[in-house]
Amino acid sequence: MxxxxxxxxxxxxxxxxxxxxGVLFKGQTKFQTVEILQNERLGRVLCLDGVVQTTxxxxxxxxxxxxxxxxxxxxxxxxxxxxxxxxxxxxxxxLKHPNVKEVVIVDIDAELIDMCKEHLPLHHAGAxxxxxxxxxxxxxxxxxxxxxxxxxxxxxxxxxxxxxxxVLFQAPFFRNCKRVMKKGGLMVTQNGVSFYQQDELRDAxxxxxxVFKNAGAYLSPVPCYVGAHMAFGWASDxxxxxxxxxxxxxxxxxxxxxxxxxxxxxMHAAYFAIPNNLRPLLAEGHERTxxxxxxxxxxxxxxxxxKKAAAKAAPKKAAPRKVAAKKPAAKKAPAKKGAARRSAPxxxxxxxxxxxxxAAKRGTKAKKSARSRRS
Amino acid sequence: MxxxxxxxxxxxxxxxxxxxxGVLFKGQTKFQTVEILQNERLGRVLCLDGVVQTTxxxxxxxxxxxxxxxxxxxxxxxxxxxxxxxxxxxxxxxLKHPNVKEVVIVDIDAELIDMCKEHLPLHHAGAxxxxxxxxxxxxxxxxxxxxxxxxxxxxxxxxxxxxxxxVLFQAPFFRNCKRVMKKGGLMVTQNGVSFYQQDELRDAxxxxxxVFKNAGAYLSPVPCYVGAHMAFGWASDxxxxxxxxxxxxxxxxxxxxxxxxxxxxxMHAAYFAIPNNLRPLLAEGHERTxxxxxxxxxxxxxxxxxKKAAAKAAPKKAAPRKVAAKKPAAKKAPAKKGAARRSAPxxxxxxxxxxxxxAAKRGTKAKKSARSRRS
Numbered sequence: 001m002x003x004x005x006x007x008x009x010x011x012x013x014x015x016x017x018x019x020x021x022g023v024l025f026k027g028q029t030k031f032q033t034v035e036i037l038q039n040e041r042l043g044r045v046l047c048l049d050g051v052v053q054t055t056x057x058x059x060x061x062x063x064x065x066x067x068x069x070x071x072x073x074x075x076x077x078x079x080x081x082x083x084x085x086x087x088x089x090x091x092x093x094x095l096k097h098p099n100v101k102e103v104v105i106v107d108i109d110a111e112l113i114d115m116c117k118e119h120l121p122l123h124h125a126g127a128x129x130x131x132x133x134x135x136x137x138x139x140x141x142x143x144x145x146x147x148x149x150x151x152x153x154x155x156x157x158x159x160x161x162x163x164x165x166x167v168l169f170q171a172p173f174f175r176n177c178k179r180v181m182k183k184g185g186l187m188v189t190q191n192g193v194s195f196y197q198q199d200e201l202r203d204a205x206x207x208x209x210x211v212f213k214n215a216g217a218y219l220s221p222v223p224c225y226v227g228a229h230m231a232f233g234w235a236s237d238x239x240x241x242x243x244x245x246x247x248x249x250x251x252x253x254x255x256x257x258x259x260x261x262x263x264x265x266x267m268h269a270a271y272f273a274i275p276n277n278l279r280p281l282l283a284e285g286h287e288r289t290x291x292x293x294x295x296x297x298x299x300x301x302x303x304x305x306x307k308k309a310a311a312k313a314a315p316k317k318a319a320p321r322k323v324a325a326k327k328p329a330a331k332k333a334p335a336k337k338g339a340a341r342r343s344a345p346x347x348x349x350x351x352x353x354x355x356x357x358x359a360a361k362r363g364t365k366a367k368k369s370a371r372s373r374r375s
Numbered sequence: 376m377x378x379x380x381x382x383x384x385x386x387x388x389x390x391x392x393x394x395x396x397g398v399l400f401k402g403q404t405k406f407q408t409v410e411i412l413q414n415e416r417l418g419r420v421l422c423l424d425g426v427v428q429t430t431x432x433x434x435x436x437x438x439x440x441x442x443x444x445x446x447x448x449x450x451x452x453x454x455x456x457x458x459x460x461x462x463x464x465x466x467x468x469x470l471k472h473p474n475v476k477e478v479v480i481v482d483i484d485a486e487l488i489d490m491c492k493e494h495l496p497l498h499h500a501g502a503x504x505x506x507x508x509x510x511x512x513x514x515x516x517x518x519x520x521x522x523x524x525x526x527x528x529x530x531x532x533x534x535x536x537x538x539x540x541x542v543l544f545q546a547p548f549f550r551n552c553k554r555v556m557k558k559g560g561l562m563v564t565q566n567g568v569s570f571y572q573q574d575e576l577r578d579a580x581x582x583x584x585x586v587f588k589n590a591g592a593y594l595s596p597v598p599c600y601v602g603a604h605m606a607f608g609w610a611s612d613x614x615x616x617x618x619x620x621x622x623x624x625x626x627x628x629x630x631x632x633x634x635x636x637x638x639x640x641x642m643h644a645a646y647f648a649i650p651n652n653l654r655p656l657l658a659e660g661h662e663r664t665x666x667x668x669x670x671x672x673x674x675x676x677x678x679x680x681x682k683k684a685a686a687k688a689a690p691k692k693a694a695p696r697k698v699a700a701k702k703p704a705a706k707k708a709p710a711k712k713g714a715a716r717r718s719a720p721x722x723x724x725x726x727x728x729x730x731x732x733x734a735a736k737r738g739t740k741a742k743k744s745a746r747s748r749r750s
Binding site: 005007011012013014015016017018019021039040041042058060061195196221222223226227228229260261262263264266267269270271272273274275276277 | 380382386387388389390391392393394396414415416417433435436570571596597598601602603604635636637638639641642644645646647648649650651652
């Protein structure tokens, strides 16, 4: 018997392959091709435009670490906005918390939601039928620009920061998220895998820092998102996520009464450790803890504003700006690899502007690509 | 131009593929086939019998987290035994520590060491020429059974716990490791990826507990060892690794003066957080901290001895043994998935006894399979 493989097309130089033990569904929505496959170890596997989105076998790694960190760091979340998340996994985890009164979920692909409802029952577990759920299929970026609603927590279970999804990793979107955030609120976004998508992590982090007082990333590996840790970006005007005491998180988890398969307070703390090779990408955010951090943050903010003004006035003189802003970070945590890659514009250009028909197609086929793709 | 892929054959149901941008070396030793490939993102990639062993792009994740945890947890390591590790990456990291006076490295495949010396210069970085290195190619299990030397730290950069390498995950080998360990010493072994190789982690952990007073595992993801965290097993009669204060580790790292690209004291602490789904596999080891842990450990040790005696006396009456030993752990950390998988002997049998010629071949082709394979 011949073995059939589903080989992912996320990167040109690397692929993962899932053995196809059955095809449960194959279809096309207005936005993307949808395949739901069966695999002995991973159970049902959802693929969009050639990229693995989520599997029954490992989804709890992703959905729990994305949801509960923000929920418990805040501690009194009543209203949640989910952008993307058609499979319902994030929705299911949010609704576990008894304090939650309302969850608005905005995924651009209404057809995909219906397919997931039918074929991924373990993902949503009936969450779309919960009376607290408001399902508003549509463009997430447009929603945060227009709505009058306000939220304690925004979870962006989005596309990769390339192709049409790129707006969800940029400052204008973050500004609108801030606009619809209640006082004391925060946002958490998926930010790619920390080994293969480092440039995207750095860029999105810097955009979050343009908008919010505090921003950073935390890390948790997810088996089918290959490339060491999955990165989750976070941002808040009032909260410094890594500083919340372990005992507080543990108490809140106990009080919530929820059960988890992966997440626990020790993992929560562990997510915030950043390896040396990633520190330069996140340096500004992670330096900002305690009083020293506060002073540095203010200095950095003033510096950024001054730099922006200077850049506007004389765009040709932007060179010294880089020196002032980036040097201390690079010094602090040596990461030869990362630094080397960042200073190799050729390699980067190759990745972000692939050649040929197949490659061009790939450019718009990113992990989670359809979850909140803009038309 | 056609793209050529190297598709790994580690699992029957899942594979990773590395794009082959060049073949630097292809050969055969007495023990295995060796391929050294070139990849745009990963640099040089060493594959043995169809399985990715190490890449220039991500090796520091593995070698640093395997080496420095034990080195700094101990704090005064002078003599080290490495079993496996033909590529020299572990050796290189050990020799960074100025306190180290002698490192014995025992890899079964002398030809492979020569190939790595020539083709993976970034891995060994000249470490085999260091005057502190004693390179003794041979059978690691036989070495620990026979040598008169004693070591502060034993690092097992070994085969997977299947095929000929299985002995390196069993009690007799651990007993010999204990025999050649100095007072206050410890051992650290690679123990597979925590998502796809959970049974192997549980079994090896229990064997370490049979021999050592303290044992456990710590977790760190490695990009090309796909399946969430890589697990490292540790064991010691005198040390409880997760209990060593963060400040102690940080001070020792500072005093050592070494530079790392991934490892840091915060990551060190984070490695010891265990997600709920893995806790039942490691429960006995991880409960044993503090006074309560000590009491439990003694009770459990006595219990195990009694169980063994009972099993010997009446092998048919082994059932109540399971109930007594496993129930409390399962209760403590609910992990439906893990439990479900463990109680599905059909699936397990499939994995451990693959059918057909290709599958049978696969059974002996495990990650790191050649590093210390016994002939």
